[in-house]
Amino acid sequence: MGKNVPMERRERADAARNRQAILRAAEELLRRHPPEQVSVERVAAAAGVGKGTVFHRFGSRTGLMLELMSERAREFEQAFTEGPPPLGPGAGPAERLVAFFAAVAELAARNGNLVGAIEHARVTSRSHGEQPRESNPVYLAWHRHVCALIAEGRPDVDADQIAHMLLGTLHMEPIASRLRSGEHERLAAAFADLVNGLLGAGAAGG
Amino acid sequence: MGKNVPMERRERADAARNRQAILRAAEELLRRHPPEQVSVERVAAAAGVGKGTVFHRFGSRTGLMLELMSERAREFEQAFTEGPPPLGPGAGPAERLVAFFAAVAELAARNGNLVGAIEHARVTSRSHGEQPRESNPVYLAWHRHVCALIAEGRPDVDADQIAHMLLGTLHMEPIASRLRSGEHERLAAAFADLVNGLLGAGAAGG
DNA sequence: AAATATATGGACCACTGGTCAAGTTTGTCC
């Protein structure tokens, strides 16, 4: 039983081809233009498909951007949950957090306008009515991770809240623009200062 | 001397009346609806004026939201630059920062969707081409203040960057939604933990 | 080859922020 579960038939070959074309076109446009200039219609045109197809595949503008981000984040997620230290398990919480944020900063820097694009999509989305950022699975996983590490190092603080705050940093325009010009090490250093202040000398260790 | 400088003639009485009507209408709508549902046209209708008038008075949707925020922030700005401690001068930098962020949290909580509305306006603005958040004078003043206090307490860190990060927190949706439901003390506590970690026990003192 | 499930494209919709020329109101000066 259950050899081929028919609940989800595989995507048709042409559909899969188009999905890739759309993803790659969006990627390319985002690399060259600010998010508000990358409309669904332009993405469709660049991918050589109709606008309707994009909505068919991704549901909404937001869906497209989210998929793009998930693609990039999948490998990273594995690295911080089961990879080698200091990112993965094995190191102390402060060390892991610093490594995590350095990696996030680098990821964001490599991916140019993507973070901004997701924010833009969330905010301009008309149909699904402003779903909260928390419902983004990538964000959720990151938050859970940061939250756990903070709680481990400092059981006395509001880890949930602080995790949101630290992650939210990436959505700041002044930060994002520096990221775009390659200053991710500066961001990583600032993260390190904050994290070490919170977990480092202050309370946990000895 | 300089009794009546003619460089800027006073606003006409009807214009001033309409400006107030528009401001109050926007305020009221934002209290009841999420920012993306508060279009310029709706504001105009609620204020009993034509859409063109809103643009005439405020230049753009962003201009309107910014003016709304400036109104609220003016008094607060005076409090933290020249008022009594712990907000104003007289207390140590850590203490002042904690007070500042508690006040900001409270201000944001009292003003519901305003912060979100400004973000929304910035991102959906079409004409002026996505001016950076840094050009908002209110944001600028806040950043300068936070920056100076951080630098005072911890000359070794990247105060400019960290100030952006701490302030950016307010623009997070998960944070903002909690703020809206009145949990500003929770946010203030988290700020205090971060600030005390950075300035408090860690490095500066003895 | 026939049958069927799936994918496609682009006209279409409601709505947005923003513009503008034409008409109206106000303040001022005699």
Place this chain on the structure above:
DNA sequence: GGACAAACTTGACCAGTGGTCCATATATTT
């Protein structure tokens, strides 16, 4: 008071958006 210019108001209009729909085309299965 009346006249006049400057300031103000207006709503039709524009370009552009995200999203929907369905007749048509294509891939897959039998």
